[in-house]
Amino acid sequence: MVSSGRPWGNAGVPGIYVVLLYDLLVNLGLDAPALLAGLGVSRDELLAPDRRVSMSLAQTVAERGVAMVGARGLGFRYARAMSITLHGPVGLLALSSASAQDALAAACRFLGLRAPFLEIEQTRQGEMAHLKLRSTVPLGVAHDFVIEAMLVGLAFMVEQLLEALPDGVEIHRRGPAPDYLDALQHDVGVTVLFDQPDDALVFPMSALEARPRLADPQVAAIAREQCEMQFRQWRTEGEGVMAERIRSALQDRPAPLPSLEAMADKLAVSARTLKRHLQQAGLSYRQLQDEERYRQAQRLLASPENSVSEVAYTLGYSDVANFSKAFKRWSGLTPKGYREQH
Structure with missing residues (x-):
């Protein structure tokens, strides 16, 4: 079992994730500037490599995004726009790891650096691995957006690591299916099941042995060093x-x-x-x-x-x-x- 997560985000949330949401609203033809109105920060400022925003601001932005997009599946759309390279050293470590198991273990260990309001637990049920996702703080109306975005994002991360999703991958969600599921199911490319006991990404255990296409031990060692340095700073x-x-x-x-x-x-x-x-x-x-x-x-x-x-x-x-x-x-x-x- 691998788990990570800490109470309420210590170092905030990387600003690039807010930029990604801003740009998604632009592509949807919505009023993206309203996302940041009155918050004392601009899109350009959020582009700075080390810029982070408070959890309070991040939640306000998420709530506004959900209200603007409405019943069009913001979480699924957001995850599709996200690349593993946006996750900084954590993404680089995942891409260069020796196996999919090592990549996921890195993602779990250093999750707090990118999403300090979430916790991941990896368990095994028969021949299937379950990555269970939980929020460590109340997320209010942004809860479904965040959980959907993270689970679909994890599925896309596996796809980017291995070039193709292994057979049998599923996304499990608690609660009933939303109205927008049918419209987005094809774009997600993964079976999404609702009314499940956990919010989880489910995939064959055998997939954990696969070697990422960009595996490189030297790059992985450097990326891990960067992650550990950031992790120590984050904790102190x-x-x-x-x-x-x-x-x-x-x-x-x-x-x-x-x-x-x-x-x-x-x-x-x-x-x-x-x-x-x-x-x-x-x-x-x-x-x-x-x-x-x-x-x-x-x-x-x-x-x-x-x-x-x-x-x-x-x-x-x-x-x-x-x-x-x-x-x-x-x-x-x-x-x-x-x-x-x-």
Whole structure:
């Protein structure tokens, strides 16, 4: 059994994955700039090789993408647009590994570097291998998109490693089949079964012995060294860890959001230590509170039945004018103007 995954993404998510979603929306003829509106980041900035975004921002982007694409199977489309080379040293290690088993073991071990909100477990059932996928944090409305994208992406990774998918590969999904499955089944190229006990990629055990077409021990050794270096850094990025732990604790909390002292108590550190970690990361607790209020405000304003005053009171504002002023500071728009544009 090989597993990986850690609570709430310590080092965030590579920006290139947001770029990929942005470009997919462009190809679908949708309003891609709206994906990043008000988030303080541009597509060009996300192209930087080492650029990462917070889990909070990544989830907001995913939720917006799901809302824009609707019932057209965003996860399947996203996975089709993804190449193994986009995964940096982890992808290079998989491509150059001596066997498919080594490639998948590398993907499992270093999953946190690319998708820190997921966990993979490899098990065997008879002559079939099962790669079971689980989220380590609540993903909300983006859950199906993320799980579909990862499972189909894993299938495509096997295909890229071996040039062709082995016979018997299946994708298992929990829950009922979506309406868009028939339209995308041909493009996926893999049998997708629903109402299964796990979200998993299933394939013959014999396929694990296959040698990837680009296997190269020297390249694999260098790529593994790079992965291990990044992995050590990821595990010791204390300031980034603290910020993400706070974002996780704040997420979807009803008003009023906890004070800095209450948050420090929840995370079992002193208020002084919490503040120091955030300062070293160039952040303040007020910024993280505002980030969460803005995320909740966007979600609430997306529902026409919620009046602006109701949204303000839900977020803990006793005065609508103060909420409108804060929202304009966050987004550059009034709540009414934001709603009109979205």
